[in-house]
Amino acid sequence: MDPHLSSHVHATAAAAAEATAAGGSPDGKKAGGAVLPPAAVVILDVEAGGAPTTNAAAAAAAVAADPGDGGDGGVDYMARAQWLRAAVLGANDGLVSVASLMIGVGAVNRSRKAMLVSGMAGLVAGACSMAIGEFVSVYAQYDIEVSQLKRDGTDGDEGARDALPSPTQAALASALAFAFGALLPLLSGVFVPSLWARLIAVSAASGVGLAGFGAAGAYLGGSSMRRSVLRVLLGGWFAMLVTYGVLRLFGVVFHIDVSSV
Numbered sequence: 001m002d003p004h005l006s007s008h009v010h011a012t013a014a015a016a017a018e019a020t021a022a023g024g025s026p027d028g029k030k031a032g033g034a035v036l037p038p039a040a041v042v043i044l045d046v047e048a049g050g051a052p053t054t055n056a057a058a059a060a061a062a063v064a065a066d067p068g069d070g071g072d073g074g075v076d077y078m079a080r081a082q083w084l085r086a087a088v089l090g091a092n093d094g095l096v097s098v099a100s101l102m103i104g105v106g107a108v109n110r111s112r113k114a115m116l117v118s119g120m121a122g123l124v125a126g127a128c129s130m131a132i133g134e135f136v137s138v139y140a141q142y143d144i145e146v147s148q149l150k151r152d153g154t155d156g157d158e159g160a161r162d163a164l165p166s167p168t169q170a171a172l173a174s175a176l177a178f179a180f181g182a183l184l185p186l187l188s189g190v191f192v193p194s195l196w197a198r199l200i201a202v203s204a205a206s207g208v209g210l211a212g213f214g215a216a217g218a219y220l221g222g223s224s225m226r227r228s229v230l231r232v233l234l235g236g237w238f239a240m241l242v243t244y245g246v247l248r249l250f251g252v253v254f255h256i257d258v259s260s261v
């Protein structure tokens with residue numbers, strides 16, 4: 001017989017014999033009215049140098065070596081992915097859209113009122129657009145999941161029903177996130193009289209907001225904060241720069257320069 005297998009068999013048999021002789025059973029069942037603990041199985045690995053271990057120690061070692069529990073405190077980042085994506089996307093979209101709209105209008109119109117009106121219109125229109133789009137999208141997902149529950153015969157399960165997405169909640173969350181992001185550039189440029197100072201204030205405030213959204217998304221999602229902040233900042237500033245450049249070129253080509261509204 002293989003000496004490695006033989007040592008396992010003999011050690012296990014000896015432990016079982018000791019438990020039986022003590023009036024119990026190897027698996028810890030009742031003996032004489034008392035509950036005896038299960039006997040520890042001693043495993044002697046001859047090929048590894050004969051160092052004995054118990055079944056409890058082996059189980060503890062297996063749990064410690066299991067990478068599935070992770071070293072991040074057991075946070076389930078996948079469970080956060082859906083709502084985190086919607087919140088960060090809505091706030092970032094609101095900030096970039098309204099800031100770019102105000103800067104674009106400022107490229108052809110020096111009036112503070114024009115930038116304020118365009119920013120407010122962008123906030124309301126964007127929030128409604130986000131809400132309607134999210135409602136339609138999530139409702140389509142809701143219909144698909146309900147059809148799947150009916151095919152599986154579990155449509156009457158209350159737990160399965162509670163796990164379905166809510167189109168109304170998703171629409172409200174998207175609208176609020178967009179409006180929250182849009183308020184930052186809107187409020188930052190409303191009280192600045194000079195055009196260039198107003199454009200700089202909107203750009204600076206938008207940059208701070210973008211960095212904050214990027215850092216928050218990275219923290220909640222467990223990703224690299226530096227890369228997330230840099231990605232969001234560069235994307236937002238690029239959108240504002242392109243909008244200003246296109247509108248400025250449009251105003252020069254078509255001789256559009258509105259000084260007041």
